[in-house]
Amino acid sequence: MGEAQKGLLSVIEKLKGSTEQEVRIVLLGLDNAGKTTLLKSLASEDVNTITPTQGFNIKSVASHGMKLNVWDIGGQRKIRPFWKKYLENTDLLIYVIDSADKKRFEETGLELSELIDEENLKGVPVLIFANKQDLATASPASEIAEGLNLHTYRDREWQIQACSAMSGEGVQDGMNWICNNIVNRKK
Numbered sequence: 672m673g674e675a676q677k678g679l680l681s682v683i684e685k686l687k688g689s690t691e692q693e694v695r696i697v698l699l700g701l702d703n704a705g706k707t708t709l710l711k712s713l714a715s716e717d718v719n720t721i722t723p724t725q726g727f728n729i730k731s732v733a734s735h736g737m738k739l740n741v742w743d744i745g746g747q748r749k750i751r752p753f754w755k756k757y758l759e760n761t762d763l764l765i766y767v768i769d770s771a772d773k774k775r776f777e778e779t780g781l782e783l784s785e786l787i788d789e790e791n792l793k794g795v796p797v798l799i800f801a802n803k804q805d806l807a808t809a810s811p812a813s814e815i816a817e818g819l820n821l822h823t824y825r826d827r828e829w830q831i832q833a834c835s836a837m838s839g840e841g842v843q844d845g846m847n848w849i850c851n852n853i854v855n856r857k858k
C-alpha cells in the first residue's frame with residue numbers, strides 16, 4: 672500500500688472511531704450478587720479468580736457497534752454510600768441480583784428503589800439481571816420482578832433478564848436489550 676493510501680486509511684479509521692457511540696453504564700447491586708463476574712464474562716475474561724470489589728472496576732466492551740463503558744462498583748454495605756458519586760451522565764443502569772439469596776431480597780429491593788429515585792438516574796433505563804439461575808435454589812425472574820414491583824415503573828424502560836454470569840447463559844440476551852434500547856432512544 673502506498674503512503675497516500677495509508678494516510679487515507681488512517682483518516683477513515685479516525686473518523687470511524689469518532690462516530691462510534693460511547694455509552695456509560697453503571698453496574699450496581701448488593702455484594703456477592705455477581706457484578707464483577709458479569710463484567711468479566713462480558714469481556715470474555717476468566718470468571719474463576721474474582722474477589723470482592725473494594726472500589727470499582729471499569730471496562731470498555733464493544734457491542735453492536737457501540738463502546739460500552741461499564742463501571743462496576745463494589746456492593747458491600749460500607750461502599751454503597753459511594754454509588755451516588757458514579758451516577759452522573761449515566762445512559763443505563765444494570766442492577767444485579769443474586770436470585771438464590773432470598774434473605775436479602777428486601778434489602779436489594781430497598782437499594783434499587785433508592786437508586787430509582789436518584790435525580791441523576793431520572794428516566795434512565797434499567798436492566799435487572801436475575802443472576803445465579805444455575806443454582807437450584809434460585810427464584811425465577813418473574814417472581815423477583817413481582818417482589819420488586821417492577822410493573823409500577825412507569826417513568827423509564829426496564830427489563831428483567833434471568834442469567835448466570837458464571838455460565839454466561841442469558842447474558843447476551845440482556846446485552847441485546849441494552850443495545851436495542853439505546854439505539855431506539857437515540858433515533
Ligand SMILES: Nc1nc2c(ncn2[C@@H]2O[C@H](COP(=O)(O)OP(=O)(O)OP(=O)(O)O)[C@@H](O)[C@H]2O)c(=O)[nH]1
Pocket residue numbers: 700701702703704705706707708709718721722723724725744745746747767802803804805806834835836837838
Ligand atoms: N453459581 C453462581 N455463582 C456466581 C454467579 N455469578 C457470580 N457467582 C459467584 O458469586 C460470588 C460473588 O461474585 P462477584 O462477581 O464477586 O460479586 P460482586 O457483585 O462483584 O460482589 P462485590 O464486588 O462484593 O460487590 C463469587 O463467588 C462468584 O463466583 C452465577 O451466575 N452462578
Ligand SMILES: [Mg+2]
Pocket residue numbers: 706707708722723724743744745746
Ligand atoms: Mg465485585
